Amino acid sequence: MSNWVTLFEAIEASNKTSDKVKALLAFFEIAEEEDKLWLIAIFTGRKPKKPITATEMRQWSAEAAGVEQWLFEECYSVVGDVSETIALLLQTKSSNQPINYSLSQLMHELIRIGKLPVAEKKEVLQNLWLSLDKGSCFLFNKMMTGGFRIGVSQQLLVQALATHLKVTVPQIAHRIMGNWSPLTHQFQELLLNPNSNADASKPYPFYLAYPLEINPEELGDVTQWQIEYKWDGIRCQLIKRNNQVYLWSRGEELISDNFPDLIAAAMVLPNGTVLDGELMAWEHNAALPFALLQKRITRHKPSKKMIADCPCAILIYDLLECNGIDFRTQELYIRRSKLAELIGNELPLLHLSPTLHLKDWTDVAKARLESRNLRAEGLMLKSAQSPYQSGRKRGDWWKWKVDPYQIDAVLVYAQKGHGRRANFYTDYTFAVWHQQKLVTFTKAYSGLTDKEIEMVDQFVKKNTLEKFGPVRTVKPELVFEIGFEGIQESARHKSGVALRFPRILKWRTDKKVEDANTLDELKRLL
Amino acid sequence: MQEAGLIQLSSKGLYCAEGDFFIDPWYPAGKAIITHGHSDHARIGQSAYLAHPTTCSVMKHRLGEVNTQALNYEQELMINGVGVTLFPAGHIPGSAQVRIRKGKETWVVSGDYKCHADGLSEPYVPVTCNHFISECTFGLPVFHWQPQGEVLASINQWWQQNAVQGLQSVIFAYALGKAQRILNGLDPSIGKIFGHGAVIAMNQTLHAAGVNLAACQAINQASKEDLKGAIIIAPPAASGTPWLNKFEPYRTAFASGWMAMRGSRRWQAADRGFVLSDHADWKELNHAVESSGAENIYLTHGYKAAFAKYLQSKGKRAFELDTLFEGESLNHSSEKELEANV
Ligand SMILES: [Zn+2]
Ligand SMILES: [Zn+2]
Numbered sequence: 001m002s003n004w005v006t007l008f009e010a011i012e013a014s015n016k017t018s019d020k021v022k023a024l025l026a027f028f029e030i031a032e033e034e035d036k037l038w039l040i041a042i043f044t045g046r047k048p049k050k051p052i053t054a055t056e057m058r059q060w061s062a063e064a065a066g067v068e069q070w071l072f073e074e075c076y077s078v079v080g081d082v083s084e085t086i087a088l089l090l091q092t093k094s095s096n097q098p099i100n101y102s103l104s105q106l107m108h109e110l111i112r113i114g115k116l117p118v119a120e121k122k123e124v125l126q127n128l129w130l131s132l133d134k135g136s137c138f139l140f141n142k143m144m145t146g147g148f149r150i151g152v153s154q155q156l157l158v159q160a161l162a163t164h165l166k167v168t169v170p171q172i173a174h175r176i177m178g179n180w181s182p183l184t185h186q187f188q189e190l191l192l193n194p195n196s197n198a199d200a201s202k203p204y205p206f207y208l209a210y211p212l213e214i215n216p217e218e219l220g221d222v223t224q225w226q227i228e229y230k231w232d233g234i235r236c237q238l239i240k241r242n243n244q245v246y247l248w249s250r251g252e253e254l255i256s257d258n259f260p261d262l263i264a265a266a267m268v269l270p271n272g273t274v275l276d277g278e279l280m281a282w283e284h285n286a287a288l289p290f291a292l293l294q295k296r297i298t299r300h301k302p303s304k305k306m307i308a309d310c311p312c313a314i315l316i317y318d319l320l321e322c323n324g325i326d327f328r329t330q331e332l333y334i335r336r337s338k339l340a341e342l343i344g345n346e347l348p349l350l351h352l353s354p355t356l357h358l359k360d361w362t363d364v365a366k367a368r369l370e371s372r373n374l375r376a377e378g379l380m381l382k383s384a385q386s387p388y389q390s391g392r393k394r395g396d397w398w399k400w401k402v403d404p405y406q407i408d409a410v411l412v413y414a415q416k417g418h419g420r421r422a423n424f425y426t427d428y429t430f431a432v433w434h435q436q437k438l439v440t441f442t443k444a445y446s447g448l449t450d451k452e453i454e455m456v457d458q459f460v461k462k463n464t465l466e467k468f469g470p471v472r473t474v475k476p477e478l479v480f481e482i483g484f485e486g487i488q489e490s491a492r493h494k495s496g497v498a499l500r501f502p503r504i505l506k507w508r509t510d511k512k513v514e515d516a517n518t519l520d521e522l523k524r525l526l
Numbered sequence: 527m528q529e530a531g532l533i534q535l536s537s538k539g540l541y542c543a544e545g546d547f548f549i550d551p552w553y554p555a556g557k558a559i560i561t562h563g564h565s566d567h568a569r570i571g572q573s574a575y576l577a578h579p580t581t582c583s584v585m586k587h588r589l590g591e592v593n594t595q596a597l598n599y600e601q602e603l604m605i606n607g608v609g610v611t612l613f614p615a616g617h618i619p620g621s622a623q624v625r626i627r628k629g630k631e632t633w634v635v636s637g638d639y640k641c642h643a644d645g646l647s648e649p650y651v652p653v654t655c656n657h658f659i660s661e662c663t664f665g666l667p668v669f670h671w672q673p674q675g676e677v678l679a680s681i682n683q684w685w686q687q688n689a690v691q692g693l694q695s696v697i698f699a700y701a702l703g704k705a706q707r708i709l710n711g712l713d714p715s716i717g718k719i720f721g722h723g724a725v726i727a728m729n730q731t732l733h734a735a736g737v738n739l740a741a742c743q744a745i746n747q748a749s750k751e752d753l754k755g756a757i758i759i760a761p762p763a764a765s766g767t768p769w770l771n772k773f774e775p776y777r778t779a780f781a782s783g784w785m786a787m788r789g790s791r792r793w794q795a796a797d798r799g800f801v802l803s804d805h806a807d808w809k810e811l812n813h814a815v816e817s818s819g820a821e822n823i824y825l826t827h828g829y830k831a832a833f834a835k836y837l838q839s840k841g842k843r844a845f846e847l848d849t850l851f852e853g854e855s856l857n858h859s860s861e862k863e864l865e866a867n868v
Contacts, residue, residue, distance in 0.1 A: 012788075014797055067667055068839070074832040075668045080789050088668035088786065092809075418789065423828070 003031055004039065004103040005136045011152055020152055024160035033187035034104040041182050043157050045252060047143055048107060051114030052121060057082065057145070064126040065089035080418035083141030091134045098133040104182070106140060111183075155391045165191060170205065170390045177252060178202030200241040203248040204274060204320050204328065205390035209380060209397035216361045216381065216400065224384050226332055227356040227364060229376035230399050231315055232290055232486065233280035234297065238262075238314060238350075240269040241324075249279070249297075257300045261307050262314060265349040272324030273342070275316045276388075277353065282313035287375035289488050290500065315353035316343060317380075320388055328388035335388070368400055377485070378402040404483040404501075405525055408508055410438055410516045411478040414460040415471050424453055425460040425472070428504070430482055432495070434519035441495035441522065444482055447504030456507075479511040480504050487525050495519055497526065531657065532608070532631050535847055540635060540659065542626055545608035547576070549624055549635050552850040559610065561637025562621035563588065563702055566851050576603075578612055580620025583735040584702065587727065599648065615639035616650030617804050618703030619737045625653050633657040634818060638827070640803065641810040644674055646707050646737070650814075658820035659847065663805040664783055665825070665833030671783070671807045678711035681800055684779060686716050689755030694776040698796065701728045701761040703804050704781055708759060710740050718752055720745045722760035722769075765796065783807075815842070827851045 001009075010023035028036060041047070052060070062072035067089060079085040101109065113124055129137060158176070162169045175191055178199045219225060235250035245266045247256045256263050259279075269275075281292035292310040299306060319339040320328050327335055336355070343352050356379070358364050368379045378401035386396035409430035417426030427445060431438035448456065456478065463475040483505040490498035496519075508515075534541050539551030547557040554571030561567050561577075563584030568575075570589050577585065579596040586592060597603055599622065602611045612622035617638040624635045634655040643649040671677075681697065688695045699705045701724045709729075712719055721729060721742045733739055745758060758773060765778065783803025784790040790799070805827075806814060815823055815837065823844040825834050830846040837844035 016797070065667070071667065071832065071836060074829070075666050078666060078829065079668055079787055084788055085668060088670070092670050 001133075002100040002102060002136065003027055004035065005100075005133075005139060007039075008139055009135055017156065020156060021160050021163075024152070024157065025164055028160065028164040032102065032104070034182065035102050037182045037185070037187045037190070038103045038107050040157065040161070040176055042103075042143060043152065044154060044176055046181055047146060048111045049114055050144060050146060051110060052125065052144075054082070054145070056122070057086070057141075060122050060126055061086040061089065061129065064129055065093055078418065078422045083138050083145060086129070086141050087134050087138035090129055090137055094130050094133060094137070098136070099131045101132075101136070106136075107143070107182070110140075110144060158391075161191070167191070173205040173390045174202070177205060179254070200244060201239060201246040201248075201254065203237045203239060203246075203252070204326075204388075206235060206237070206250055206276070207389045207397065208392040209382075209399040210392060210394050212381065212398040212400040216364060219361075219381065219398075222358060222360055222364065226336065226382045226384050227358060227367070228317055228353055228380045228382070229356075229371055229374060230378045230380045230401060231278040231280055231287070231353070232375060232377045233278040233287075233293060233315070236277060236279040236314060237320070238266055238269075238273075238275040238277065238316070239321075240266055240273045241271055243271060245269075247279075255297065258296055258298075258302065259312060260301070262312065262349055265347065268347065269342070270323065272321060274319070274321035274327075275314075275339070275350075276318035276320055277314045277316035279312060279314055281310060282315070282351075283311045289375075290486060291488055313349045313351055315351050317353040318388060330387070331384065332382055332386045332388075333384040368402060372402055404485050405487060406481055406483050406505060407432065407517045407522055407525075408479055408511060408515060409441070409482050410476045410513055411456070411474060411480060412438055412440060412476055413471050414456075414474055424457045426453055426457075428456075428480075430480065431476070432517050432519050432522055434495075438476055438516075439495050439519055441493065441497060441519070442482065442484070442499045442502045444480075444502040444504050447483075448507060452507055476513050479508040479513060479516050481506040481508050487522070489526060495522070497522060531633075532626060532628055533633050533635070533657070533659070535849075539849070542608060544628060545605040545610070545626070547605060547610075548572070549626075550637065550851070559624050560585065561615065561624060561635065562618055564618070564638065564700075567637060576610070578620040578622050580732065580735040580737065581622070583731050584620065584728075587731040613651050613653045614648035616641060616643065616647050619647050619706070619732055620735070621647060621703075623650075623653055625655065627655075631656060633659065634820070635659045636661055636814070638663070638805055639814065640806045641813055642671070642674065644707050644804075646710055647703070647804075652814065652817035654817075654819045656820055657822045657824065658815065658818040659824040659826065660811065660815060660818075661805065661827040661851070662811055662825050662830060662833040663828035664803065664807050665811055665829040665836075667808045669783065669786055669803075669807045670809065671801065671803060674707075674711070674802070677781075677800055677802045678708070681708065681711065681779070681781070681802075682713045682716060684777075684798055684800075685712070685757050688777050689717050692755070692775070694753055694755065694773040695757040695779070696770060696773055696776050697757060697759055697779045697781060697800075698762045698765050699759060699781045699802075700804075701725050704802065705729075705759050705761070706732060706737070706739055707802070707804070708781060709742050710738075712740065712757060714740070716755075716757075718743065718748075718756040720748055720753075720756055720758045722758065722764055724761045724764075725759050 007023050007027040011020050062069050076082060076085045113121055132140060158169055158173045162172045175194050179201050180190055237248045239246040245263045247259055249255050281288035296310045296312055319335045322338055343350060356367055371378055381398045381400055383396040409432050411428050412431045413429035414425040415427040416422055417424055429440050429443050431440045460472060460474050464472045465475060466473040482502055484499040484502040486500035487497055532542055538553045538555040540549040547559055548555045549559045550561055550567040551558050552569055557574045558572040559576045560581055563581050568585050575585060575592055575594045576597055582594040582596045585594060597612055599612050599614055602609045609627045611625045615621040615623045615637050617640055621637060623637060626633045632655040634653050638661050639650055641650045685695045699708050705725045719742050722745060726744045729739055729742055778796040779798035779800055780796045781800040781802040783805055785799030786801045821843060823837055823842055824847045826847050826849045834844040834846050
C-alpha cells in the first residue's frame with residue numbers, strides 16, 4: 001500500500017487526535033518532499049482542476065463496473081457519496097495486482113487526464129480506476145471531485161508539520177497560506193526558506209473565537225474587554241501590498257474579483273496594510289440581508305447593476321500588518337487605536353466596526369439581546385490585552401451569540417435518509433398553521449437521538465397517509481422545536497419565508513398539534 | 527404475491543392457509559414456523575412454535591416458556607397435508623430456510639441467510655423451488671464481503687495493537703450469531719477474552735444446544751488485572767453506556783455489514799468498523815436466486831425495490847414484499863439483553 005493511503009486509512013481508523021498526529025508524523029518522516037507538498041496542498045484546498053464532469057464520472061464508472069446507470073444511482077442514494085460508490089462498485093473488478101502510485105504520481109496523472117481529449121480521457125480514467133485498490137480508488141475520486149474532508153483539520157496538519165520541521169505553529173500556518181501550488185513551489189522554499197516578498201497576497205491565519213461558555217461576570221472588569229457586534233457576514237482579510245489590493249475570505253479563497261468596488265476603495269490604504277474584518281451587505285450605515293451578500297459572493301466580475309443592487313462594505317475590526325510590519329503581537333488596544341487612526345470615519349465602504357462602551361455586564365447582556373435589531377448575531381468579547389493569535393483559541397476572544405430563533409412546528413412529510421439510515425425516515429418537512437391549515441415552511445435534519453429517530457421512523461411507517469415516490473405524507477401529530485439562524489422573505493416557498501440553517505432542537509412530546517406556531521408568528525421574526 | 531398460492535402475505539405475516547400456520551409472524555398469530563432466533567423473526571405471542579432444535583433453545587432463552595416443537599434439518603413434516611422441511615440457511619446456528627410443498631407447488635422462505643460457511647453455523651444449502659421468498663438486506667452491488675479469515679485476522683491485529691499500547695478492546699456485535707463467530711475467530715494468545723452478560727448467557731444457551739464455542743469468561747468475574755489488554759465482546763446496545771467505564775482506557779469497534787460504508791462507520795462513532803455480516807452480499811444473493819431455480823422471487827428486508835428491478839432486468843419475475851423484518855441491525859438489540867447483566 002502507498003504511504004499516503006496508509007496515512008488516510010490510519011486517520012480514518014481512529015477518532016483520537018493523538019493517533020492522527022502520529023500518522024501524519026509517520027508520513028512526513030518517510031514521504032518524498034513532493035508528496036508532502038501535495039498532501040499539504042490537498043488539505044488546504046489546492047487541488048488540480050476537476051478533469052471531468054460529475055455526469056461523466058458517474059457514467060464512465062458505472063460502465064467500468066458493468067452496472068446499468070439506474071443501479072449506479074440506487075447505490076449512490078444509499079452510500080451517499082459518489083467517490084465511495086465508485087470504489088465499492090469497482091472492488092470486484094479491479095486488478096489483482098493494484099499499482100501503488102505515490103501521491104504526486106497520482107496527482108500528475110490527474111492533471112494529465114484533464115488535458116486529454118474526451119474520448120481518450122474516458123479510456124485512460126477507466127484503466128486507472130481498475131488499476132487501483134478500493135482504498136486508493138476512493139481517495140483518488142475524492143481528490144478528483146473536491147470536497148475532500150477526511151478527519152483532519154488544517155490546525156492538526158499545521159501542528160504535525162511544525163513538530164516535523166521544528167518550526168513554530170503560527171509560522172507554519174502563515175507559510176502555507178496564500179498563492180502557491182506544488183507545480184510552482186518546492187517544499188523547502190515554501191516551508192523552510194520563505195522569502196517574504198515572494199507572495200505579496202499572502203494572508204495571515206485568522207484568529208477565531210470560541211463560544212462563551214461561562215457567565216460573562218466571570219470575565220472580570222468590563223472595561224478590560226473590547227466589545228463589538230458579532231456580524232453575520234463573511235470573515236475576510238484585506239491586504240494592500242506593492243500597490244495591489246487582495247481580498248481573502250476565511251475559507252482561504254481569493255475573492256478580489258467579486259468585489260471590484262471594495263478593491264478600488266482600498267487603494268487609498270498605505271502599502272503594507274493587512275486588515276481583518278467582516279464582509280457585509282451594507283447600505284446607509286446598516287446591514288442588509290445575508291442573501292444579498294450571497295449573490296455577490298458567487299459572482300465573479302459583477303455588473304454595475306449587481307453592485308448597485310447588492311451594495312457591500314467591510315466592517316473592519318483589526319489591524320494585522322502596519323507599514324509592512326507584522327503587528328499581531330501588539331496588544332489589541334494598541335492595534336485598535338492604530339486602526340482608528342488609519343481608517344477614521346472617512347473611507348467609503350471600509351468602516352470601523354464600532355466598539356460598545358458599556359458600564360457593566362448587565363448592560364452588555366442587554367446589548368446582546370438588542371444586537372439582532374442591527375442584524376448582528378450577538379457580541380464579540382475581546383480582551384484588550386490580547387495579541388492576534390492563529391486558529392481557534394480559548395481565553396482571550398469569545399463570541400456571545402444570541403440564541404437562535406425557535407418555532408414549534410408539525411411533522412408533515414418524511415423521506416428516507418442515506419447510508420446506514422437508508423432504512424429510516426430521517427428527512428423531515430415541517431409545517432405551521434395558517435388559516436386552519438398546515439403550511440410547510442422548512443426541511444430540517446439531525447438533532448434527534450438514535451432512539452428518537454427510531455421512534456419517529458415507527459410513527460411514520462404506521463401513520464402514512466399517502467406516498468409520492470420516496471416521500472410519505474404523515475398524520476400531523478408530532479410537534480418539534482425547530483431552531484434557525486435567520487429568516488427572510490422568499491417567493492419560491494409556499495410559506496413565503498426561507499430559513500437559514502434550520503435544525504431540530506427538540507421533540508416536543510409535551511405539545512399537541514394545535515400548540516404549534518402560526519405562519520403569522522413566524523413572519524413576525526422577519 | 528400470486529393469487530391463491532400456497533403462501534400468502536397476511537397482515538400478521540407470511541401465512542399458509544392449507545397448513546394453517548405462519549412463518550416468522552410479527553404479531554401474535556397462532557401456529558408459527560420460525561426460521562431463526564433473531565428478534566425480528568422469533569416474536570412473542572404465538573400459540574405454538576416449530577423450529578430447528580437450536581432455535582427452540584434460543585427462543586426459550588429469549589422469550590421464556592414457549593410451546594416449541596423441534597424439527598431437524600432435511601426431515602419432512604406433514605402439517606394438514608402440507609410438507610414442511612427445514613434446510614440450513616448459514617445465517618446463525620440453527621437458522622433455517624423453510625421449504626413448503628404440496629402437489630407441484632414448492633415454496634422456500636429463506637429467512638436470513640448467507641452462502642459462505644462461517645465455521646459456526648450449519649452451512650447454507652441451495653434448495654430448488656418454484657417460489658423463493660428471499661431476504662435482500664444487502665441487495666446492492668456495492669456490498670461485497672471479504673473472506674471471513676481476512677476480517678478475523680484484522681480484528682486480531684487491531685486487538686493486538688491495542689493490547690501493546692496498554693488499551694482494552696471492546697467489540698460490539700449482535701449477541702446471537704455475530705458474537706460467537708468473532709469469539710471462535712479470536713486468537714487467545716493475544717490476551718484474555720470476556721463477554722458481556724448478554725453474550726455469556728447466549729453462549730451458554732448455544733453451548734447447551736451443542737454448538738462448539740471457544741472459551742469466553744463473564745466480565746463480572748474479571749479483576750482490574752485480568753482486564754489488561756483483554757478483548758470484551760458486547761452487544762451494540764452497550765455502546766455509549768456507562769457500563770464501558772470500567773474498561774478505561776479502551777478502544778471500540780463494530781462488526782457489521784453496514785461497516786462497508788464510511789457513513790455508517792462514522793454514525794456509529796466507534797474507533798473501528800469491521801465489515802462482517804451474517805447476511806448474503808450481492809454476489810451471494812444472485813447466486814441463491816439462480817440456484818433456487820424459482821420462477822417467482824419475492825423479496826423481503828433491505829433494498830427490495832432495487833433488487834427486484836435488477837432481477838426483472840435479467841428476465842426474472844421478482845416482487846417486493848412489505849414485511850416488518852429489520853435486516854441486519856446495529857442498535858435494535860432488545861433492552862432485555864442489556865438487563866441480562868451489567
Ligand atoms: Zn437474522
Ligand atoms: Zn431478518
